[in-house]
Amino acid sequence: MYRPVRMFSFASFLFMFANPVVAQESAARLHTHIRSANSRLCAVIALGVKVSPTLRTIVERIESSDVITYIDMRLLTTPGVAAQSQFVNAAGGRRYVRVLIDSRFNGTVLLGLLGHELQHVAEIAGEPSIVDHQSVAAFYRRTGLRSPVGGANRFESAAAIAAGRRVMNDASEHASDVNAAVGRAKQGGHE
Ligand SMILES: [Zn+2]
Numbered sequence: 647m648y649r650p651v652r653m654f655s656f657a658s659f660l661f662m663f664a665n666p667v668v669a670q671e672s673a674a675r676l677h678t679h680i681r682s683a684n685s686r687l688c689a690v691i692a693l694g695v696k697v698s699p700t701l702r703t704i705v706e707r708i709e710s711s712d713v714i715t716y717i718d719m720r721l722l723t724t725p726g727v728a729a730q731s732q733f734v735n736a737a738g739g740r741r742y743v744r745v746l747i748d749s750r751f752n753g754t755v756l757l758g759l760l761g762h763e764l765q766h767v768a769e770i771a772g773e774p775s776i777v778d779h780q781s782v783a784a785f786y787r788r789t790g791l792r793s794p795v796g797g798a799n800r801f802e803s804a805a806a807i808a809a810g811r812r813v814m815n816d817a818s819e820h821a822s823d824v825n826a827a828v829g830r831a832k833q834g835g836h837e
Pocket residue numbers: 653654655656762766801802803806807
């Protein structure tokens with residue numbers, strides 16, 4: 647068992663969507679270092695790197711690092727927490743981070759949440775001293791903010807807040823494309 651140190655994210659002022667997550671069976675690879683078995687996430691990220699220079703830069707930072715991140719969606723029940731990132735461990739010359747997004751989000755808001763959380767992953771990628779939960783907490787106590795939601799050992803960063811907003815703004819200019827990509831992903835198979 648590990649006790650994950652969590653960092654998050656947008657609060658509950660965002661719109662909520664009723665899109666319950668279903669079986670996650672298909673294994674799709676997005677990039678070498680950013681992975682998900684969720685078809686909606688794969689579709690949104692694939693489009694997101696095209697429409698958002700901010701997201702593209704964040705993804706490139708992760709791709710050129712030793713960090714592997716797994717992204718998934720599920721219903722998150724902690725009040726005010728729409729997404730979160732957890733440092734998992736360091737092993738075999740790689741560091742692993744898990745990102746969870748609340749499955750009620752969709753479209754451009756979902757892309758904004760991804761931009762926010764992947765910025766946290768990029769922050770970890772750029773900080774080689776982070777190798778366990780203690781060093782994540784130490785890093786964010788030194789450079790970040792205490793998260794206003796979710797309790798102790800939850801952190802936030804100004805850069806992640808800014809990145810989320812920028813990615814959502816970028817995506818808003820292509821909202822119909824983003825929503826179409828999500829719609830195709832839903833019709834096409836597993837979430
Ligand atoms: Zn955050």
